[in-house]
Amino acid sequence: MAQHTLEVIVENSPGVLARVAGLFSRRAYNIERLSVGPTDNPETSKMDIVVNLEGHALEQVIAQLDKLINVIAIKEIVPNSAVPIVHDTQPDYQN
Amino acid sequence: MSQMNGASSLVASLEAAGVDVMFGIPGGAILPAYDPIFSSSIRHILVRHEQGAGHAATGYAQVTGRVGVCIATSGPGATNLVTPLADAAMDSVPVVAITGQVPSVAIGTDAFQEADIRGITMPFAKHNYLITDPADIPRAIAEAFHIASTGRPGPVLVDIAKDALQKMTEFKYPASVSLKGYQPKLAPDAQSITDAADLIAQSSKPVFYVGGGVIKANASRELMELAQLLGAPVVTTLMARGAFPDSHPLNLGMPGMHGTVAAVTALQKSDLLITLGARFDDRVTGKLSSFAVHAKVIHADVDPAEIGKNRFADVAVLGDLKHTIAALIPAVKVALGKNRPDLTAWLRQMNSLKATYPLGYDVPKDGSLAPQYVIERLGKISGPQTIFAAGVGQHQMWASQFVSYENPRTWLNSGGLGTMGYAVPAAMGAKVGAPDTTVWAIDGDGCFQMTNQELTTCALNNIPIKVAIINNESLGMVRQWQTLFYEGRYSNTSLESKRIPNFPMLAEAMGCVGLSCDRPEDVDATIEKAMSINDQPVVVDFRVTRDAMVWPMVAAGASNDDILIARETAPDWDSQEL
Numbered sequence A: 001m002a003q004h005t006l007e008v009i010v011e012n013s014p015g016v017l018a019r020v021a022g023l024f025s026r027r028a029y030n031i032e033r034l035s036v037g038p039t040d041n042p043e044t045s046k047m048d049i050v051v052n053l054e055g056h057a058l059e060q061v062i063a064q065l066d067k068l069i070n071v072i073a074i075k076e077i078v079p080n081s082a083v084p085i086v087h088d089t090q091p092d093y094q095n
Numbered sequence B: 001m002s003q004m005n006g007a008s009s010l011v012a013s014l015e016a017a018g019v020d021v022m023f024g025i026p027g028g029a030i031l032p033a034y035d036p037i038f039s040s041s042i043r044h045i046l047v048r049h050e051q052g053a054g055h056a057a058t059g060y061a062q063v064t065g066r067v068g069v070c071i072a073t074s075g076p077g078a079t080n081l082v083t084p085l086a087d088a089a090m091d092s093v094p095v096v097a098i099t100g101q102v103p104s105v106a107i108g109t110d111a112f113q114e115a116d117i118r119g120i121t122m123p124f125a126k127h128n129y130l131i132t133d134p135a136d137i138p139r140a141i142a143e144a145f146h147i148a149s150t151g152r153p154g155p156v157l158v159d160i161a162k163d164a165l166q167k168m169t170e171f172k173y174p175a176s177v178s179l180k181g182y183q184p185k186l187a188p189d190a191q192s193i194t195d196a197a198d199l200i201a202q203s204s205k206p207v208f209y210v211g212g213g214v215i216k217a218n219a220s221r222e223l224m225e226l227a228q229l230l231g232a233p234v235v236t237t238l239m240a241r242g243a244f245p246d247s248h249p250l251n252l253g254m255p256g257m258h259g260t261v262a263a264v265t266a267l268q269k270s271d272l273l274i275t276l277g278a279r280f281d282d283r284v285t286g287k288l289s290s291f292a293v294h295a296k297v298i299h300a301d302v303d304p305a306e307i308g309k310n311r312f313a314d315v316a317v318l319g320d321l322k323h324t325i326a327a328l329i330p331a332v333k334v335a336l337g338k339n340r341p342d343l344t345a346w347l348r349q350m351n352s353l354k355a356t357y358p359l360g361y362d363v364p365k366d367g368s369l370a371p372q373y374v375i376e377r378l379g380k381i382s383g384p385q386t387i388f389a390a391g392v393g394q395h396q397m398w399a400s401q402f403v404s405y406e407n408p409r410t411w412l413n414s415g416g417l418g419t420m421g422y423a424v425p426a427a428m429g430a431k432v433g434a435p436d437t438t439v440w441a442i443d444g445d446g447c448f449q450m451t452n453q454e455l456t457t458c459a460l461n462n463i464p465i466k467v468a469i470i471n472n473e474s475l476g477m478v479r480q481w482q483t484l485f486y487e488g489r490y491s492n493t494s495l496e497s498k499r500i501p502n503f504p505m506l507a508e509a510m511g512c513v514g515l516s517c518d519r520p521e522d523v524d525a526t527i528e529k530a531m532s533i534n535d536q537p538v539v540v541d542f543r544v545t546r547d548a549m550v551w552p553m554v555a556a557g558a559s560n561d562d563i564l565i566a567r568e569t570a571p572d573w574d575s576q577e578l
Ligand SMILES: Cc1ncc(C[n+]2csc(CCOP(=O)(O)OP(=O)(O)O)c2C)c(N)n1
Pocket: B391, B392, B393, B394, B395, B396, B418, B419, B420, B421, B443, B444, B445, B446, B447, B448, B470, B472, B474, B475, B476, B477, B478
């Protein structure tokens, strides 16, 4: 199975790492690698999450991650490509 | 802007959020908040157990469509809320829970009554907060109500350290909430609507698979219009009973483990599931790989993670269901204008199943009371405006099967979590939300013993609910599985006695009227007696036969094709043209 790297921008609020890690554990997804670092914006952090998932399972992880209120954006880094896939499952609020 | 302490800011925030009632119990960490509650316009109902507060908030929310609110202290008060909050999460109910937490300096020290309730609720709460700075209280409350009530509704917990309640702060309630990571979609994409309409106009065996989301979105009227426009059969899941009237000729009833033969078969034989606010739960699909194998799927839901979770969606329609169905109506009109499949044969088949395999039950030969008969009479005598709240077990399934639900928000139950003890406190919350409506809890003798203490709350707070205990002196649903799958080895499912506890006396002790009934010929008079009492809660102990079973049944993990209408009895498929 191919590895996929998700670049997840999260709000820099307490408990965010627990929320993300807890989601993976609760839904029985494996994390291959996880690193957390700052971004230019002090209010956000960036998590790089490497998973060994494909297709439907990968889409589910992304959709569930995106449901976390503190998760702002998810990009999938495509190997050998400068252009990431932007997962925008929560488009603009429309009233 | 005005200066006040965090506690006053909390109560002012709750008032600003439009809260009119909350259910709770005070204690050390939350005590500062109870002082401004004392003089607030918000009605606080003092329950007897925090689990009761949580389910009451859920019952209130289910009936009114508003956010239900419960409040508890730190530690055990908060952990007692875990079950109802998990319940609200599984059934997508908008609930906000406020808990006190130990002072911020004590957090992490295993202080008296410290429990990490934010951590405990993280896996299932839609979101949660730990507030240690009083300045954050109004924003957290505003966000909590916004998150709980929009998108796919759910429970949000706000845990507030005691010192944050005590310190002075400035109260300023945010005029609006905007969250970068949370923007639920209201209107569906036009393309998805067109695609859905096109599939509908190609289908000769469509069925509306309607879930609780239709009720949450207040989309029953739109559903009626769409269903009549297409003329396709409708099935309503356990969470959707009442979303479409049972009396309507297109309604085939409930699908799933204890669904009707017609509803289960409609899904199995369909070529198109028009899925509206349902989530392909295992209790509906049975063995997933054999579920509706010939059907394409339109999946309309507000939660993107539900679409494609259990079953691939040929067309995904992401958005609020009221908007979605409203948009589907003209689109389907256009599509049917170009091509209108003939559904006559399909409808004839389904109506034949409906007529051949109606829900039924055996009348006990020894003259004892059939539980299904009691429930059927309750529905008939009490009428279609009545709100019913069920516990979990056989009585729950019969309450879903044998009451005719005509209106949304008249059927409350714990569908996803299956929480015994839900009925009495949920009925209490429902009655607070709809004081002029008759509210019946249909409860099991097992369930009733988990949360009946809230009848005291009802008696003291003028919340005259009615409770029908379906007393089969057993944990009947579990016993049924033992009958079917464990050779009748009834390990720990007998509650031993119809007399202990003495339910009418227990009811009287809690300030309710206690009645009992054990003969079929007395059922109507007993229900009418209960209906005539409106100034006090009433509890009726219906002493029924213990051997009744819930049918039809698809065994757990089995294929829906293997539905049984009675023990070892499958429908006579050969005589059906399918
Ligand atoms: C809190 C909780 N504990 C255990 C169960 C498992 N369970 C499901 S139904 C049931 C029996 C319920 O008995 P009763 O309330 O008498 O209802 P009946 O099935 O007899 O109608 C049990 C124990 C559950 N659903 N919830």
